[in-house]
Amino acid sequence: MLTKLKERKVTYTNPIFNTMTEEEIISFQEDLLRKQLKYVYRNAEYYRRIFHEAGAYPEDIRTIADFQQLPIFMDKAIERNSQQESMERLGHPFGMHLCSSPDEIVFTGTTSGTSGVPTFTYTFTKEDIDFLNRYIRHMLDYGGIDAGDRLLFSHALGIYATSSILFGVRSHSVLPIDVDVRAGSKSILQYAMMSKPKGAMMTPSLAEHLIDRAAELGRDVRELGLQAIFTVGEIGVGVPEIKKRIEDSYGCRIYDYLGELGYSCDSEEYYGIHCVAPDLNLFPNDLVDPETKAPLKISDGVIGERVTTELSLKGLPRIRYATGDVIQVLTSECPGCGFKGRRVKFIGRSDDMLIVKGANVYPSAIKKVVANFIPDLTGELRIVLTNPPPRVVPPLQIKLEYSSQLDKGKLGELERKIKNALHTEARLTPEIIWCEPGTLEKALTKTPLFEKNY
Numbered sequence: 194m195l196t197k198l199k200e201r202k203v204t205y206t207n208p209i210f211n212t213m214t215e216e217e218i219i220s221f222q223e224d225l226l227r228k229q230l231k232y233v234y235r236n237a238e239y240y241r242r243i244f245h246e247a248g249a250y251p252e253d254i255r256t257i258a259d260f261q262q263l264p265i266f267m268d269k270a271i272e273r274n275s276q277q278e279s280m281e282r283l284g285h286p287f288g289m290h291l292c293s294s295p296d297e298i299v300f301t302g303t304t305s306g307t308s309g310v311p312t313f314t315y316t317f318t319k320e321d322i323d324f325l326n327r328y329i330r331h332m333l334d335y336g337g338i339d340a341g342d343r344l345l346f347s348h349a350l351g352i353y354a355t356s357s358i359l360f361g362v363r364s365h366s367v368l369p370i371d372v373d374v375r376a377g378s379k380s381i382l383q384y385a386m387m388s389k390p391k392g393a394m395m396t397p398s399l400a401e402h403l404i405d406r407a408a409e410l411g412r413d414v415r416e417l418g419l420q421a422i423f424t425v426g427e428i429g430v431g432v433p434e435i436k437k438r439i440e441d442s443y444g445c446r447i448y449d450y451l452g453e454l455g456y457s458c459d460s461e462e463y464y465g466i467h468c469v470a471p472d473l474n475l476f477p478n479d480l481v482d483p484e485t486k487a488p489l490k491i492s493d494g495v496i497g498e499r500v501t502t503e504l505s506l507k508g509l510p511r512i513r514y515a516t517g518d519v520i521q522v523l524t525s526e527c528p529g530c531g532f533k534g535r536r537v538k539f540i541g542r543s544d545d546m547l548i549v550k551g552a553n554v555y556p557s558a559i560k561k562v563v564a565n566f567i568p569d570l571t572g573e574l575r576i577v578l579t580n581p582p583p584r585v586v587p588p589l590q591i592k593l594e595y596s597s598q599l600d601k602g603k604l605g606e607l608e609r610k611i612k613n614a615l616h617t618e619a620r621l622t623p624e625i626i627w628c629e630p631g632t633l634e635k636a637l638t639k640t641p642l643f644e645k646n647y
């Protein structure tokens with residue numbers, strides 16, 4: 194059993210929200226929304242165009258409900274076109290939705306999209322960075338990382354979005370030991386063993402991978418003496434077995450976070466990301482149906498696609514931007530820490546969604562069921578697609594890797610149990626293809642979910 198660092202409630206980054214009701218917070222957000230819409234309309238040709246096409250003016254939008262009557266302004270593909278246009282017409286790659294002058298931009302971070310064309314989605318002015326840093330400091334503080342501490346930071350460095358987090362780390366007077374994930378796990382472990390960081394930031398898959406790599410090198414990740422690991426991306430920490438394995442192996446607490454928008458609390462159980470920044474983003478009060486993009490009513494447990502609207506950023510604010518992230522919004526008080534604001538759990542990516550016999554299936558749901566069978570399984574899996582998604586001709590084929598500890602005579606029994614669990618928990622009747630331990634490649638950043646045989 195781990196000792197809790199701080200037996201306390203997650204608070205909003207901006208303390209004024211701590212005494213507000215949810216209605217008052219929404220009213221505050223609507224005020225920021227009205228100002229932001231006027232700002233983007235005034236400053237970016239793209240947003241003026243969108244309003245004109247919709248036959249509306251920023252002044253027409255008073256409430257979130259009014260705002261949701263407007264179409265989706267942007268998604269990854271539209272953003273890419275907007276960038277193409279600004280490269281051709283204005284000579285910069287940020288897009289026609291850039292609201293500041295290009296020379297005011299001090300950071301740009303891309304995401305490693307699957308299409309191969311990077312999008313400069315995370316493009317900030319100095320003022321934006323100062324604003325965002327507060328959220329990182331707030332999270333580090335909650336996780337017990339203080340000025341003077343060191344923090345292992347192992348993501349893809351450089352032009353990638355995660356690099357923006359480093360400003361926040363440094364502004365908290367914490368020294369990042371920033372080892373590019375591409376340096377490899379041996380190198381990451383070496384730097385960590387030498388520098389004795391108090392905390393670490395990485396993906397859950399890297400945290401898991403380092404446990405195995407350290408053991409291969411005759412070491413133990415517990416020797417690192419970490420007190421907190423902050424993970425971003427993937428469903429990892431939302432799976433109880435993965436959270437437990439990481440916490441038990443490192444002997445520390447793990448926090449799941451989503452950019453500057455929020456993080457999970459100190460509870461033993463995972464209660465989702467606590468949305469601590471209502472002044473930064475309208476999220477999660479704007480949720481749409483992933484297929485029709487029709488607005489969904491926010492209620493406890495509702496599932497839909499996250500639409501992002503940045504309420505306070507000035508450089509390249511995203512407005513009514515469909516992210517493709519399918520999330521569950523929880524409006525009830527956190528049973529763990531008592532936080533009264535919104536919480537969200539990541540369900541999957543709308544573009545990863547499969548349709549099996551008319552039902553929507555997210556690979557993350559399969560991963561969650563499969564993780565219950567660790568250590569009989571390694572937890573690695575691939576979903577084999579024989580024709581282009583989302584429609585799958587049943588049975589869905591899943592490749593699973595049994596672990597080296599498993600007595601192979603028990604494989605049949607294990608298969609029956611896994612099929613039962615997938616049937617009850619994900620309404621699936623799959624075909625399981627067994628793989629020898631270590632034959633499914635494990636990536637340090639994003640492990641592929643699908644094996645495409647078409």
Ligand SMILES: [Zn+2]
Pocket residue numbers: 203457458459460464467527528529530531532
């Ligand atoms: Zn909580």
